[in-house]
Amino acid sequence: MVDYTAAPGDVEMGLEDRSVILVEKKSSTEWIWKVFGTLLIVALCLGAVLLCGWYRNAPEMTTQSGQIEALMEKDSAEKTDPHYTLRQISSNSKAAIHLEGSYDEDNESSKKELEWKNGQGQAFAQGLKLVNNQIEVPETGLYFVYSQASFRVSCSDEEDKEAGERFTPLSHRIWRYSDSIGGKASLMSAVRSVCQTTAQEEDSYRDGRSWYNTIYLGAVFQLNKGDTLWTETNQLSELDTDEGKTFFGVFAL
Template identity: 25%
Template sequence: PTMQQNLNHIYPQMFYMDGGTENTPRPCIYSIPTAYSLPPPIVRRKKKTRDCSPVFNTSVFILVLLALAGVGVGIFFILKLQWELNQLKEVVPTATLMPAVEKHIGLPSVSEQKKEPKKAAHLTGYAGKNVNTGSKTLMWEHVFGLAFTSGIEYKGGGLFINETGLYFIYSKVYFRAQDCKGGHLSLSHIVFKRTPRYSRDITLMETKKLNFCSNTGMWTRSTYLGGIFNLTRMDSVYVNVSDLSLVSSDETKTFFGLYKI
């Protein structure tokens, strides 16, 4: 008889053969296991490893080198420009760079100031030149002491204008004497100009003092005149006084001058 196979479990099949007699031995026949009868093999999956290829590494290295080279070139050019600027500052004088800045902010350039000196003059009294002149026009010291002329010519007691424009003219005269000659005499101080366009002198400023002497002792008086006038080229300005002998020669008390505005 054949044994029935259990379907729930897989076992090797065994068969018994009946030879027809009871005494004949019955060989036991085993079936060879097949692939289907064995459990499926366990397949182990290999872990994926990150493999950085040499080409990738080389590309990254080249990109890093290019970035560093770019930074280096930029620093080199910046340093070179700074060096050239420093060399330019040493070669080019400051005077050549200032006019552009001064023009931008509205200041007069240094070159213009050097080419055109300020029109001005300051004269001081000198009594020795006023004695026995037969005139009431004061003569002045124009070189020594506090006196000077710049762009203005002094000649014969007058200041000659060589450029038309507005000028501030001033004059101070210090009168003094040891005694009083008369209480009713007057002191006069006049600033006038002469011009080729007119035959007569033109008074610009004038002052007079009356009763300047009230006693028999020493006395002093001072007068001052100042104003702005439009003077033309070739005009000349002078100072007249009532008595030249009464004028002090002190350069800090008697003076005459002008300057162009």
């Protein structure tokens, strides 16, 4: 909108000689509308650019979302694995080893001892070695040492017990040899009595004439470079060496 104003004339001049000059006067709101329109156009252009970018990245975002869900499902499945905790701890360790036990009483050439296997079932070795059925310590430091022996014992019935036939208690031990102590020493050991209902009902169960029991050993020790560790177990013929039942391992802290 344009307004016009009349310029003042010379008062001494006659009315007939007075001239009128029209001066254009711009509206004060016109520049505000121009600025607002410019900002609106810029905002629309920016919105269009962002919308195009979102459509281009939508498939990638969907793929990433699917990958995240798959990883979450995999992580949930792994946590149900009974060996998940051991693998998680060992993955952060400088050295670790986990061995599965094996014993074949029908093999005449085998030694009369529990044989430890690497690369079988859940067994693995990382920085620690199995040599001559013993674990060698590579470096001085703190280590968590653990082992479990599972037994399935055939007990005598009451008549045999009265006749004096009783089963020998089960035992499992971890030995250490170190030059620093000048010989071998027992790290851990435990003994279990079997075929006695009053002593076994709490931590084992009976199936017919068989008793099932486990001995678990585990603790932290300061070990030196070159130390060796091995186990000693009695009643080898009664051992249950199915996967995950009898094992021996060490990992650095």
